[in-house]
Amino acid sequence: MLDYSEVGLLPAMFDQPISEQIWQSKYQYKTEGNIVDQTVSDTWLRVANNLSHRECNRDRNDVSQQFYEAMQGFKLLPAGRILAGCGTKRNVTLCNTFVMRTIPDSVEGIMDTIKDAALTMKMGGGLGFDFSTLRPKGTLVRGLDCPAAGPLAAMDICDAVCKMLVTGMGRGAMMATMRCDHPDIEEFISAKSDPSRLRNFNMSVLITDRFMNAVEKNLDWGLVWNGSVIRRIRARALWNRIMQQNYDSAEPGVLFIDRINAANPLNYLEELSATNSCAEQPLPPNGTCALASINLAKLVAEPFGQNAKLDLGELRRLTGVAVRMLDNTIDLSQFAVEEQKHETQSKRRIGVGVTGVADALIMLGVRYGSSEGERLFESWMQALQNAAYLASAHLAAVRGCFPAFDRREHQKQPAIQALDPHVRMAIAKHGLRNGVLTTIAPTGTTSMYGGNVSSGIEPVFATSYKRKITNPDGTKSEEVVEDYAVWLYRQMFGSKMPLTDAFVTAQDLRPEDHVRMQAAAQRWVDSGISKTVNCPEDIPFDTFSNVYKMAYESGCKGCTTYRPNAVTGSVLST
Secondary structure (H helix, E strand, O other): OOOHHHOOOOOOOOOOHHHHHHHHHHHOOEEOOEEOOOOHHHHHHHHHHHHHHHOOHHHHHHHHHHHHHHHHHHOEEEOHHHHHHOOOOOOOOOOOEEEOOOOOOOHHHHHHHHHHHHHHHHOOOEEEEEHHHOOOOOOEEOOOOEEOOOHHHHHHHHHHHHHHOEEOOEEOOEEEEEEOOOOOHHHHHHHHHOOOOOOOEEEEEEEOHHHHHHHHHOOEEEEEEOOEEEEEEEHHHHHHHHHHHHHHHOOOEEEEHHHHHHHOOOOOOOOOOEEOOOOOOEEOOOOEEEEEEEEHHHOEEOOOOOOOEEOHHHHHHHHHHHHHHHHHHHHHOOOOOHHHHHHHHHHOOEEEEEEOHHHHHHHOOOOOOOHHHHHHHHHHHHHHHHHHHHHHHHHHHHHOOOOOOOHHHHOOOHHHHOOOHHHHHHHHHHOOOOOOOEOEOOOHHHHHHOOOOOOOOOOOOOOEEEEEEEOOOOOEEEEEEEOHHHHHHHHHHOOOOOOOOOOOOHHHOOHHHHHHHHHHHHOOOOOOEOOOEEOOOOOOHHHHHHHHHHHHHOOOOEEOEEOOOOOOOOOEEO
């Protein structure tokens, strides 16, 4: 087992108090009143040593040191479940993202699914459900001669169960999806107009290509159950209802489900109809995925200088380490439901992503959302995607391909065809260890732990802001925090030096700037992206609606917006 003498340990320092506070409240290992992790270096050693148990004895120390050094300095940020649970005695999962099984259209099936969901949330997983499989409200229940309560009633039960559960890592979180042709879709769309209802759910409508075509041509749209059209409405009226609800209360989001399935490298094995709670991970029934993010803000050489650049070699190296780390995580994680374990083992999904994107661009003097920012970010994601697939092919050469791998079918997929020639050659020779490899998660908490860098793909929210914190005793407090790029700039040039033009925030950007960055990343992410398009409160409704059309037309897999409103409030405030 790796120890301090073997890693040339230097004192690990937090850049800001908020980072240490997050580590202490979320990731520091404390058990039965005893503090096990005295420093964050102890946390890194705990995680590195535990994840290296998958390795053969002769390689274990070397791999553990690779894992440790990647985490050191907050360059590689394993997702919260790994940081908090790995190497502890806790009965928790190491995977953040889950989708529950297809919900059977029966009382027994619904309740069994909710039980499995409760057990999954108890172990720390955030999860999603597709409620499209449940019969519409008012449909006759044969044998009982009574009307069905409908999908929204089942959602209310799930919401109550989620509210009851509080794990060591906070409350549970869920995603609910419903197809755009389900007869209860209008009730689904407006469900969260009541500010007290379904507060533990995020909600998204599954939008098909056929529906978007019907909206464009202002056609009738059939709402269907069991192959029969129950009633017809105008497609554009339904679209406008989704848009209006988003305009008023920021939900539901939309998922372009046909595109999600067409772009899925595993589409020859599965059909996707739901995502995890934050929408970055479309998953099949019983699907799950382990996550890690590379902190781009820590990879910029000579920040703010004329020769500033992102170290692509280090990005590729860290990506390879992350692939190995997450592949090991699959074998070490616990699962609440046996079907989740089987699904995970057969396809070995992982999600390597990035955070600190906006801060990295600022350090290079590039404006987020500009054509240069879009070009640079796409090049970084292309490098990461190729490095991830190459690493997975090399792992397959040693450990074997993921069990469900079909060499002929997999190599037909657009995500594979787009890779660099030498990567495609490695896949043709060795296959792949992992069925899906890249995703961009929201990384809100881990980004604060990693220096309060900009979260995931998001722009800087504000140069400094107040964040509402839920304390361990359940009380709320506010803390003023400073963005990492601003903090570093002040450290280098002093507090009186004016910020450069690259220091743009979410409030400075147009909605289309957000969409362009999401689309640039999606070209090189084989799974999904968690992204919120911030819109000003006074944005005209037609302009707001066009944001979703732009997301569809530019190749995004979904779209979520936030416009200040009275229903949802805000976690962050300037």
